Amino acid sequence: xxxxxxxxxxxxxxxxxxxxxxxxxxxxxxxxxxxxxxxxxxxxxxxxxxxxxxxxxxxxxxxxxxxxxxxxxxxxxxxxxxxxxxxxxxxxxxxxxxxxxxxxxxxxxxxxxxxxxxxxxxxxxxxxxxxxxxxxxxxxxxxxxxxxxxxxxxxxxxxxxxxxxxxxxxxxxxxxxxxxxxxxxxxxxxxxxxxxxxxxxxxxxxxxxxxxxxxxxxxxxxxxxxxxxxxxxxxxxxxxxxxxxxxxxx
Numbered sequence: 436x437x438x439x440x441x442x443x444x445x446x447x448x449x450x451x452x453x454x455x456x457x458x459x460x461x462x463x464x465x466x467x468x469x470x471x472x473x474x475x476x477x478x479x480x481x482x483x484x485x486x487x488x489x490x491x492x493x494x495x496x497x498x499x500x501x502x503x504x505x506x507x508x509x510x511x512x513x514x515x516x517x518x519x520x521x522x523x524x525x526x527x528x529x530x531x532x533x534x535x536x537x538x539x540x541x542x543x544x545x546x547x548x549x550x551x552x553x554x555x556x557x558x559x560x561x562x563x564x565x566x567x568x569x570x571x572x573x574x575x576x577x578x579x580x581x582x583x584x585x586x587x588x589x590x591x592x593x594x595x596x597x598x599x600x601x602x603x604x605x606x607x608x609x610x611x612x613x614x615x616x617x618x619x620x621x622x623x624x625x626x627x628x629x630x631x632x633x634x635x636x637x638x639x640x641x642x643x644x645x646x647x648x649x650x651x652x653x654x655x656x657x658x659x660x661x662x663x664x665x666x667x668x669x670x671x672x673x674x675x676x677x678x679x680x681x682x683x684x685x
Contacts, residue, residue, distance in 0.1 A: 438662030441480040441556065443583040444471065445576065445593045448489035448517055450650050457489055459520050468524035470656040471561060475530060479660055480556040482586050483563045484579040485521060487513025507571035511538060514575060518565035519543065525561055532561045537569030537578070549585050556586065576634035584641050591643060592659055593630065594650035599667035600627050616668050629669055644670040 446467070453460030475481050490513035496506030515536060522532045533555050534544035544565060545551070555562050567578040583591050600622065603611040614627075619639030622629045629635055629647060638645055648655050648666030658665045 437474070437477045437479045437660050439479060439589045439660055441482070441586065441588045442474075442660060443482045443484060443579055443586065443588040443591050444656065445579040445591055446483060446485045446517075446521075446650070447575075447594070448486040448492075448513065449596070450594055451485070451517055451520065452489040459489065459517070464520060464524045466653070467650070468521065468528055470654060471525060472528055472530050473654075473657050474660050475559070475561060477657075477660070480559075481561045482552075482556065482582060482588060483518075483521065483561065484567075484575055484582055485514055485517045485563065485565070486575040487511070487517055489513075490516060504571040511566040511569070514567060515540065515544065515565040518563045521563055530561060531559070532563060534563045534565055536565040538566040540566075553586060574631050574634065576630040577637065580630070580634040580637040580641075580643065583643060584637070589644075591638070591645045592656065593645055593647045594656070595647055596649065596651060598649045598652075600629055600647050600669070602627070614667050615664065616670075619669055619671055622669050629667075635669075638669070639671070642671050644668060 449456070450467070451459045451464055453463035471481055471483070487510045491509050496509060497503040518534045522534050525532050535547050535552055536544045537547050539546050547564070552562055564578060564582050567573060567575045568581060579591055597605070599613045599615070600617060601611040601613050605611040617627065619635060623632060623635050623639060629645060630638070646659050646666055646668055648659055655665055
């Protein structure tokens, strides 16, 4: 039996790029679609929020001199492209989806209406939220936290390229420990890079757990949903004042 009834899967744009680092890798896209469908067929209702960093990142555009709001809107359009790609991959495998955008683009996706989006989930459709919150200066992490609460999701599954959250950057610190469990407050105060501060604060205030896991390991989405301890669990009930290392790094 799955451990969750309704989840929000947060995918970075880079996740769709596979090993290429940019664009959309067809084999990676197909694998993600199959894992999402496998979870959905267990009776789990699935919502997805996708970033756009494999195509365009607003912060990078602003750093190069572009107006930040303009750069962020361009990033939102990149998320729409990724959302359509994921929709196509899932529907080719026979599961109905809806792309729902915070910015009106009627020719290619639905506008965001909360009650209608919930109804899609209840009818067994996978819903994909595009264009973040629809506002500049807010990341797709924040959009994931917001939509998860609006949809009544029980958890955010934050798919990454690493096994979980570390107490330091493992690329720079060889002795960095991977953590199996940490509180929202601890992650926020120690800047553990779970999500951006706005998203993490919203999760903390609304008691929304987050599981950070490695998307590169096959079937990890299903393992998390089934209740298996994979990656790092961020939740309110984690002990304050201490970080719990994974068995492998203890």
